[in-house]
Amino acid sequence: MVELSVVRLEYSNVTMRFAQSGRGTLTAVRDVSFAVHDGEVVSLIGPSGCGKSTLLNIGSGLTAPSAGIALVDGERVEGANAHVAFMLQKDLLLPWRTVAENVMLGVEIQRLPLAERKKRAEKLLASFNLAEFSAHYPHQLSGGMRQRIALARTLAVDPHVLLLDEPFSAVDAQTRMVLQRDLAQTLSKARKTALLITHDLLEAVTLSDRVLVMSARPGTIIDEIAIDLPHRDDPFARRHDPKVNDYAARLMDRLEISRVAIESQAAEGAA
Amino acid sequence: MSGHTRVSQVRRGAPASLALLAAFFAAWQWGPSLFGIPSFIVPPLTMVAREFVHAWQFDHLLFHTGVTVAEVLVGFALGSLFGAFVGYLLGMSPTAEFVLSPYLLALQIAPKVAFAPLFILWMGFTVYPKILVAVLIVFFPVMVNVLTAIRGVDPDLINLARSFKATRAQIFWLIEFPTSMPPMFAGLRIGSTLAVVGVVVGELVGGNTGLGYLLTFGEGQANTPMVFVSIVMLTLVGGVAYLGVILVERRVLHYLPARSANRGL
Numbered sequence A: 001m002v003e004l005s006v007v008r009l010e011y012s013n014v015t016m017r018f019a020q021s022g023r024g025t026l027t028a029v030r031d032v033s034f035a036v037h038d039g040e041v042v043s044l045i046g047p048s049g050c051g052k053s054t055l056l057n058i059g060s061g062l063t064a065p066s067a068g069i070a071l072v073d074g075e076r077v078e079g080a081n082a083h084v085a086f087m088l089q090k091d092l093l094l095p096w097r098t099v100a101e102n103v104m105l106g107v108e109i110q111r112l113p114l115a116e117r118k119k120r121a122e123k124l125l126a127s128f129n130l131a132e133f134s135a136h137y138p139h140q141l142s143g144g145m146r147q148r149i150a151l152a153r154t155l156a157v158d159p160h161v162l163l164l165d166e167p168f169s170a171v172d173a174q175t176r177m178v179l180q181r182d183l184a185q186t187l188s189k190a191r192k193t194a195l196l197i198t199h200d201l202l203e204a205v206t207l208s209d210r211v212l213v214m215s216a217r218p219g220t221i222i223d224e225i226a227i228d229l230p231h232r233d234d235p236f237a238r239r240h241d242p243k244v245n246d247y248a249a250r251l252m253d254r255l256e257i258s259r260v261a262i263e264s265q266a267a268e269g270a271a
Numbered sequence B: 001m002s003g004h005t006r007v008s009q010v011r012r013g014a015p016a017s018l019a020l021l022a023a024f025f026a027a028w029q030w031g032p033s034l035f036g037i038p039s040f041i042v043p044p045l046t047m048v049a050r051e052f053v054h055a056w057q058f059d060h061l062l063f064h065t066g067v068t069v070a071e072v073l074v075g076f077a078l079g080s081l082f083g084a085f086v087g088y089l090l091g092m093s094p095t096a097e098f099v100l101s102p103y104l105l106a107l108q109i110a111p112k113v114a115f116a117p118l119f120i121l122w123m124g125f126t127v128y129p130k131i132l133v134a135v136l137i138v139f140f141p142v143m144v145n146v147l148t149a150i151r152g153v154d155p156d157l158i159n160l161a162r163s164f165k166a167t168r169a170q171i172f173w174l175i176e177f178p179t180s181m182p183p184m185f186a187g188l189r190i191g192s193t194l195a196v197v198g199v200v201v202g203e204l205v206g207g208n209t210g211l212g213y214l215l216t217f218g219e220g221q222a223n224t225p226m227v228f229v230s231i232v233m234l235t236l237v238g239g240v241a242y243l244g245v246i247l248v249e250r251r252v253l254h255y256l257p258a259r260s261a262n263r264g265l
């Protein structure tokens, strides 16, 4: 288990309202507070539209909350922060840059010396078994490889905190399992702190130390479940643990997935 | 894989294409007399070729071609630079676009070649009015394509750069500018052929230099072969300009999958 010492990422009473054209405001998230400790991996699950991505944008400093604050390493987040890096479902690779140049994007923006940039890219590409593709262009690679390059780009800036927004939801099931293992090993080896947004309950259980459950909009944290299982660095091993299913079932209950399904059927019937 | 299909395409297509060219030349040479069309209406190929040699020796064909080429080059370069600049400016400033777009739209609807007489009134029988028509005509396709490209940049890409603490300049040079390259080249391709149109119209309207002048000179003397020679030369100039853009585009956009596979125009 991770010792819960230093708080790396914290949300304190965060509320986010968006102006809606003509119809007042929309409260996306309301009064969200939680903390992620050093080296911890926390998953965030909740119905779509409940404000998960909004929270991620607030944590990365891209959006300012309407109320409350986000803190990274104890400092209030105001604008982008060099200690936080994010990764989305879209790989966002630049087609005119080679694989290595894409990995170096962040460190180039941060003006690290060229030699250091190259060293980091080489090391990361080697650790993801992509060294032989470093001179390729993104269009020459598969979706899984592209997503791994996006992860390497995220890690290249050596962030304290990784914010991952459904990073593997666009790849096929088998590739996703491999990517999940790569992520789990990397996070654990480098002792990185991560907030992972996901739709996949098994992904949440196999990759995290803790899972936060959000309600429908206005999103707020309605439950927190500690995953008390070994092998956080090996989702394959965790998948074999029968307790994983118990956790997943519990998350399903908390999300009221069966009730939501019945409601949407009823809505369809009425329409 | 696509390389192979391309090779077989060339192997199958090239002889047919050459045969078509030969047939066209033959029809040009013997068709008119066959149908009783007098040579002052459609001069046969050899007559046009003789006129080419004559114009080269006695009518300064090379000089006139050079003048047209220079005007096209300068007009194209200025028009595309200006178009790209305004495209980036409007793309990055919605306020500027809001203020300027009605006027730009009006200017875009106005037929640019209609300005040629006006420019000649202003600047006389010099090369400048011709260049100016070319600038105006090249400006729009480049400006519109760049503007649309900048508007279309994925906001998540901008956010990615921002999350690495990119400055405004870094966002432009690392994300926006490269994203705008493929549409910009599409605009430059169109511009390269339009530049020739602009210059020729300017030359037709006034002055005594350039292929457009040679065209009206030939017309005035009822020298149909000279008109043909001028048209052929203008087509060559436009073709070379277009090819030049394509060659540069291939080097710049080498990373695009479609480019390496399909070497066609």
Ligand SMILES: Nc1ncnc2c1ncn2[C@@H]1O[C@H](COP(=O)(O)OP(=O)(O)O)[C@@H](O)[C@H]1O
Pocket: A018, A019, A026, A028, A047, A048, A049, A050, A051, A052, A053, A054, A055, A217
């Ligand atoms: N920039 C924005 N302007 C207006 N509304 C927004 C904006 N971003 C998100 N929203 C709204 O906030 C709600 C939460 O969005 P989001 O955080 O993307 O949800 P999730 O990631 O959980 O699916 C949605 O209803 C969405 O339409």
Ligand SMILES: [Mg+2]
Pocket: A052, A053, A054, A165
């Ligand atoms: Mg989302």
